[in-house]
Amino acid sequence: MKILLIGATGLLGKAISKELEGKHDIIRAARHNADVKVDITKPHRIKEMFEQVGKVDAVISATGNAHFGPLEEITPELNEITIESKLKGQINLVLLGMSHVNDGGSFTLTTGVIMDEPIYQGASSAMANGAVKAFVKSAATEAPRGIRLNSVSPTVFQESPEKLREFFPGFEPVPLSKVALAFRKSVEGVQTGKSYEIY
Template identity: 50%
Template sequence: MKILIVGASGTLGKAAAEELGARHDIIRASRSGLDIAIDIGDAASIQAAYKKLGTVDAVVSAVGNVHFGDLADMDEEKYRIGIDNKLIGQVNLVLIGRHYVSDTASFTLTTGILSKDPIRYGSSASMVNGAVDAFVRAAAIEMPAKQRINSVSPGVIVESMEGYGPYFRGHNPVPAARAALGYAKSVEGLQTGQVFEIF
């Protein structure tokens, strides 16, 4: 398969590329380039990349920005960071991409444990993750042709604990390589409308 991995320069994206790259043709995308540049916060960037790539068989999104902050200091602008990037950016990868992928293609989006197990300063991440998971479940029943859509919802990643550890006390960190199995399950399996929780 020809698989587009968006966010391939990040911890999860690299792990997904390594897992899937053993069996498939991987196209690595990030905001700064790699094989192709995609800024999910810019619909025009997404469209231009799809046009350049032609038909792909799977799209994996391992990217998305949110603002972490005390609820007392949050405002619409701070919430908009996650809404406009991690939520609408990933939704646009599907809405635009459905016209450029094969009839049996899959889309795999990324959310995270905070939709079910919130932490201090994480209200935006919890909100956005929950919205993306709900979108996946609902969009699956209306996807065109035989296209599929799922999300991978990992716990805090082992490789990210240096920065995030203080906020995830008591959590069992997940190695990126284990989280990558969720992307393989979504891309290479047949399920749709699923949230693959890897906690």
């Protein structure tokens, strides 16, 4: 398969790439140091990426910025960071990329555990994660040409910096290799409208 992996240079993206490379033709996209440059907060950049890449069999999003901070300090402007990237950025990959995915292809987006298990300072990110999950579930029922849509919702990674893991007290971290398998299952499998929860 020809797979477009967005966010390929990040911790998660590298793990997904490692799991899929050798089996598939991976086109890596990111803001910097990738085969293709893209900023998912800008729809015209998403369009340019798809035009440059051409037809693909699968699109994976392992990206999306989100604001973290105490609820009483979140302003509409700070919340907009999450909306523009984690939420709209990922959804626009589907809306703008549908015609670039081959029949029977797939989209896999990324959410996260805090949509189900809240953490302190995570309200903005949880909002976007839950919205992406709902979009995938609904859009999968309307996707044309046998195209499948799924999302992967990981918990905190074992490989995450210790400072980040401290925000998840009592959560059991999972290895990135296990999370990457869920993306492989989404791409190579048959399910659609599924949220693969790796908790």
